[in-house]
Amino acid sequence: MGFISRLNLLYTKFVKAGTEDIADPEQIFRIELVNKLSLLVAVLMVPIVVTVLSCVIFTPFLLACFIIEYLINLSVLQWNKLKKHRTASLFFYFNQCFFVAFFGILFGGVQLQFAIIFLVSIIFLIERDNKIRTICYLLAVLDLAVLQLVYFYGVEPAPLSFNSEFVIQSMVIGGVMVILYFLSIPYRHGNDLRFSLVKENQNTQHYTANIAHEMRSPLNSMSIWVEKLEHELQKKEMNKQTLALIATMLKTGTRNVQGIISNSLSLAEIGAGKKPENVMEHFMLKEFLVDLIEFNSVLGIQREISFVLNMDKMPAIIVSDKNKIAQILNNLFSNAIKFSKKKTKVQLIVEPVPARRAWSVKVINHSNSSVNVNMEEIFSPYVSCNTNSHVPDSTGLGLFITKEKVHELGGEITFTKNIQENTVEFTVIFPLMLGKLEMLQQGKLTxxxxxxxxxxxxxxxxxxxxxxxxxxxxxxxxxxxxxxxxxxxxxxxxxxxxxxxxxxxxxxxxxxxxxxxxxxxxxxxxxxxxxxxxxxxxxxxxxxxxxxxxxxxxxxxxxxxxxxxxxxxxxxxxxxxxxxxxxxxx
Incomplete structure (x- = not known):
């Protein structure tokens, strides 16, 4: 391990002192900030003290004062390590207040009033309690009043030349400016974050309302069918056809809810900045697609929508992330069912794209004449597809998530609408990887x-x-x-x-x-x-x-x-x- 790496590990150890077993991120931030300030002041003191003692004035008393301040400043790390977090923050603050006033009185000709800006700026970052903040603020004001009086009455126990005063003041100003720049980082970040959070909050409210609406419809339907099931169970002779219909409708509602939850989790994944790895596996393509169509056929029963699979010249076994492809196609099927005319067919056309070493999936449906789709926004969340209503006929999260999943697989997705035939077509192109028969057994229990x-x-x-x-x-x-x-x-x-x-x-x-x-x-x-x-x-x-x-x-x-x-x-x-x-x- 190199010197820089060791130094970085040591720095991280000091900064995180006292944060062990603490779950509150705000408390961790304040503890780490106090530790960082303590280290930063300790580092900045070295050139200032060396310059003052070697070039301006040297006395044993002054050296002892600097050493005491330095040790007190570093003791803050130990207080935090002992879980005495409030003691650490107040110790650090009172130490700075005392020595700003002390050196301001000792070198009366050096104006240290600007250092009060540093004291005031750290109050609200290192301490959360408003009463303690007020006490600290009043202490900073008291420091300022003392320094003003000292300067006004010309008190100067250790007289310095003009050049010496200029050197000390310049060094302290430089140190304070470095600290203020460091302190401005959380302020800048907080200001930028505030506007982002306002926008995020608006989006969250919008998404929550729409997801609640999407969830309500299948849940209400399931509740009705459960009541019908209870009524049927009370009969002496139960009708098997009725029970089969109830089971189908409950299965439909369950799958709708599962799809909504799956998309919501994917949205959270995207919002967290996480890009899930592709879990590649070998699988039988036609068997996989037939299962998906059977799954979604249940959803199309109420609208009397059927599915047709056209698959030509495709290899029997391919390699890809099976779960992501299932989520992509389920979302496209769900969208097709939602906006198709009643008693129509949804076509699924699967074919190779040899020139690109890829394969394509086309989902084609006959859309309602009332559907008005903005092609530029179709892959955004909750896009309205009807000029007369917004939420009921929006695309939901499905197409937005679909686009993200397609990109994760290294593919692309396009959307076209044929006005003459009144059809909507989604085309997805995936990279083609050929699978092997012997690899199919790996997913099964041995x-x-x-x-x-x-x-x-x-x-x-x-x-x-x-x-x-x-x-x-x-x-x-x-x-x-x-x-x-x-x-x-x-x-x-x-x-x-x-x-x-x-x-x-x-x-x-x-x-x-x-x-x-x-x-x-x-x-x-x-x-x-x-x-x-x-x-x-x-x-x-x-x-x-x-x-x-x-x-x-x-x-x-x-x-x-x-x-x-x-x-x-x-x-x-x-x-x-x-x-x-x-x-x-x-």
Whole structure:
């Protein structure tokens, strides 16, 4: 490791002193700012003190004063390290106030009034409490009054020549200007951020209103069909056709809601500046497309819209991110259903583009005559497609997310409208990678994995800690089907009590639980000799929080599983961890 790297590590260590185990970003900012100011003042003092002592005036008393101020200034880091954060900030501030007044009185001819600007500027950054801010502000005013009186009455215990006064004043002005520039950074950032947040807030309100509207329609429909199901169940002889229709309609509503949630999560991903990696896999293209069409055919039943697949000269197996392509096509299909005429067909044309080593997907539908599409804005969120209404006939998030996903795959998407035939066509071009038949088996459970699940899971007690009752129950039923003995709690504190009473073989814990954070729960489990060997698996939908998940592993969690849970991999993970723990214990 080079000298610069070591210096940077040392600086980072000092700056972050006292921020350990603190979750509040505002408090972390204030602690780090105090540490940075302490280091900055310490660095700036070196040339000023050397210049004053070597070129202007040197006395043992003056040297002792400088050393005391220097040590007091650096002690701030230790106060923060000891978690005495308010003591650290006030210590730093009072130290600066005292020595500005002290040296202002000592060198009466040197005007240090401008240093008060520095004192006032740091008050509101390092301290949050308004009462303490007021006290600090009054102390700065008192400093200014003392300096003014000293200068007015010509008090100068250590007289200096004009040249010496000029040198000291110039050095201090330079130091204060450096500090003020450093302090201006959060002010500038905050001012810029304020306007961004106002715009973001407006967008958030707009998106929330539209998403709520999109969610309301399928949820209301599902509620109606659930009531119809309850009514049907009360009959002595239930009509199978009616039950099948209800199941189809509930499935339609569920898939609509899933699509909206998926797009909302993708939007959050984009807003967070995260670009998810492509998960490439080998898959059978025609089988994949037929499944997607079957999935979306249910959504088109009410409008009597059917799908037609035309696939020509395409390889049987390709390589791509299957989930992203599914999200892209589901969004295009959903959009086509929404704006198609009733009793029409949606065409899906899939063909190779040899000149570009790519393949194309065309989704063509016959649009309503009332649909008025702005081609330049079609891929923006919630674009109105009807001059008479806005929200009901907007494109939602689907096309915006679709464009982002296409770009993530290295493809491109275009939109055309044929006015004569009254059709709308979306064309997506993806890079073409040929797949291999032997690679198709990799996504399936091996015989060894299936044997491990059958051998390890039956009879094992599993404690599921999740405040989402539906998810917890579904997980418990799936594990119970495989012979495990599940129990469910809804909070971290309840989990600790149940663990102490039941001693489960494995704990499945949601990352976000009321009452006790996952980090705290894991620490308590691992510090207790009776529970430290119980495996812990964390489930989470926080797909971008890699640092937090890695921290859980460092604290003692055995693994984490991302939501929505892929059940096959989930079962393999549980089996492997229980099996490994048994080997370790024995």
């Amino acid at each position: 015989e060894e994995e299936m044997e491990l699940i059958r051998r390890v899971l039956p009879g094992q007690k599993v404690l599921i800690a999740d405040d989402d009752a539906i998810t917890a129950r579904a997980t418990g039923e799936e594990l119970n089907r495989l012979g495990m003995i599940p129990s469910v709690v809804s909070s971290g504190n309840a989990m600790l009590l149940r663990v102490a009473a039941d001693k489960p073989d494995v704990i499945i814990m949601d990352y976000h639980m009321p009452g006790l954070r996952a980090e705290q729960a894991i620490v308590q489990l691992k510090e207790n000799p009776d529970t430290k060997n119980i495996p812990v698996i964390v489930t989470t939908g926080a797909v971008y929080n890699h640092n937090g998940l890695n921290e859980l592993l460092e604290l003692g969690a055995d693994d984490y599983v991302l939501k929505p849970i892929e059940i096959k991999n989930f079962l393999v993970t549980i089996s492997r961890i229980i099996h490994n723990k048994k080997i370790t214990v024995s």
